[in-house]
Amino acid sequence: MDADLLQTAKAAADATETLKKRMRDNLIAIGQTQDQSAFQDFYDHFSGRIKSFLIGKGMAEAIAEELAQEIMLIVWRKAGSYNPEKAAASTWLFTIARNRRIDYLRGNSRVEVELDDEMLEVDSTEPTQEDRVDLSQQSVILEKAMSRLPQEQRQVLHLSYFRGQSHGAIAEWLNLPIGTVKSRIRLAMQSMRSEVYSKDFET
Amino acid sequence: MMPSHHLTDETLQEYASGALNVSMETLIACHLTICSSCRQKANLADAIGGVSLSDQDAVAMKGCASDVLAMDKSTPVQTQAFAHTDGLEAGIPRPLARALPGPIMELPWKSFGPGMKQYNLGSQPRKEGAFKLLSLDPGLRMSKHSHGHRELTFIVSGSYSDDMGHFNAGDIADLSEDHHHSPLVDSDVPCICLIATDAPVKFDGLFGKIIQPFVGI
Numbered sequence: 256m257d258a259d260l261l262q263t264a265k266a267a268a269d270a271t272e273t274l275k276k277r278m279r280d281n282l283i284a285i286g287q288t289q290d291q292s293a294f295q296d297f298y299d300h301f302s303g304r305i306k307s308f309l310i311g312k313g314m315a316e317a318i319a320e321e322l323a324q325e326i327m328l329i330v331w332r333k334a335g336s337y338n339p340e341k342a343a344a345s346t347w348l349f350t351i352a353r354n355r356r357i358d359y360l361r362g363n364s365r366v367e368v369e370l371d372d373e374m375l376e377v378d379s380t381e382p383t384q385e386d387r388v389d390l391s392q393q394s395v396i397l398e399k400a401m402s403r404l405p406q407e408q409r410q411v412l413h414l415s416y417f418r419g420q421s422h423g424a425i426a427e428w429l430n431l432p433i434g435t436v437k438s439r440i441r442l443a444m445q446s447m448r449s450e451v452y453s454k455d456f457e458t
Numbered sequence: 459m460m461p462s463h464h465l466t467d468e469t470l471q472e473y474a475s476g477a478l479n480v481s482m483e484t485l486i487a488c489h490l491t492i493c494s495s496c497r498q499k500a501n502l503a504d505a506i507g508g509v510s511l512s513d514q515d516a517v518a519m520k521g522c523a524s525d526v527l528a529m530d531k532s533t534p535v536q537t538q539a540f541a542h543t544d545g546l547e548a549g550i551p552r553p554l555a556r557a558l559p560g561p562i563m564e565l566p567w568k569s570f571g572p573g574m575k576q577y578n579l580g581s582q583p584r585k586e587g588a589f590k591l592l593s594l595d596p597g598l599r600m601s602k603h604s605h606g607h608r609e610l611t612f613i614v615s616g617s618y619s620d621d622m623g624h625f626n627a628g629d630i631a632d633l634s635e636d637h638h639h640s641p642l643v644d645s646d647v648p649c650i651c652l653i654a655t656d657a658p659v660k661f662d663g664l665f666g667k668i669i670q671p672f673v674g675i
Contacts, residue, residue, distance in 0.1 A: 294523055295523045298522075298523035302516075302519050302523075303519050304511055304512065304515075304517075305511075306517045307514045307515060308514065311514075320519065323519065324526055324529065327523070331526060332530065341501075342504070342508075343508055345505075345509060345511055345512045346504050346505045346507070347508070348508065348511065349508040349511045350507075352511070353475075353476040353507065363480065365483060366483035366484045366553050367487055368490045369541070369553070372551060373548070374492055374549070374550070375491055375492070376460075376491070376492040376494055378494040390505075394505060394508060394512075397509045398509045398512070401506070401509055401510070412506070412510060415471065415472065415475040415477065416506070416507045416510040417510055417511075417514060419475060419476055419477055420477060421477040422468065422477075438468075440467070440468045440471050441466065444467040444468070444470070444499075444502075445467060448499070
């Protein structure tokens, strides 16, 4: 890669990181001071993507629009519970949108771990990834790692996360054995995880 | 308690994507409760979902941010029904405890063979897969069987062994469709497991085929 290209790539990465940090700071500002301009900025960046995400699952445009607005209302009201040490802004938003989509389609909520469960096992000997890496930076690393995945792995991840298709449905859609779909997902998850961890050890 | 059998990467990813049914979710959330390493992988799978969301092209919105702020003023805040914890059985991860109508030993268990009892938690049609508790007596060996698509087993208490190893309370067996196994209960108390499948179990032998319609797993 020549120097110019390298420069451009670095500038793009810096811009992504700046954007991610800005979205994180927006959430914090909404949560702490009901900052309307921070909400405006967050909304402008994400609302159309949320709508696209809902349409990806096969929702009609009008319903996707309505749900996207509702999800943004949840963002406005719940930003106070956003913890930047636990999740990047995009992760937090993804879980809200996914859960709202599940509620809407299924009529009951996603079953999740309850963090105040007496049975919750916390391994104190091992530092969590959250302790080791800035999460906005982690999501930059993940984004880069995703863009480097072989196309066939990116495709199954897209169908799964964005279209919300089960692995079985993806196999049917692509006319592949289910084992092939699963192994592509597995390889993608493993290589993205190893990128995150190798960066951790460098710092 | 440190589990030694875990969820696969692809199951954690599918859980993050939101494509699984309530029974699979319940079982996965039970294991995540007591397994911090799978919980960490699950968080990363959510983060990848976030990246995937950011990666998309936006679709034009008809509404705008000020509409949302107006909605905030006009829509009452729904006070979330406080998730009660009274009467939940201790020693059982909450995702399962919430699905139980009463203490686990007092459930209306139904026998489906010598030393084998089951309690059905699911109400979905059989073709959608099973969601049930099994109680297997010490020393019991289950007939060799495989599963249509996938079976998740979470060990609630007791233990068993099969060709994949030894499974204790908190462990999860995350089996693919083509795996055939014949588990042996090796604890001195009954082994209670929570099972979720996305297709009915297929038994291999003649005995298995005869009991198949009655077991319904």
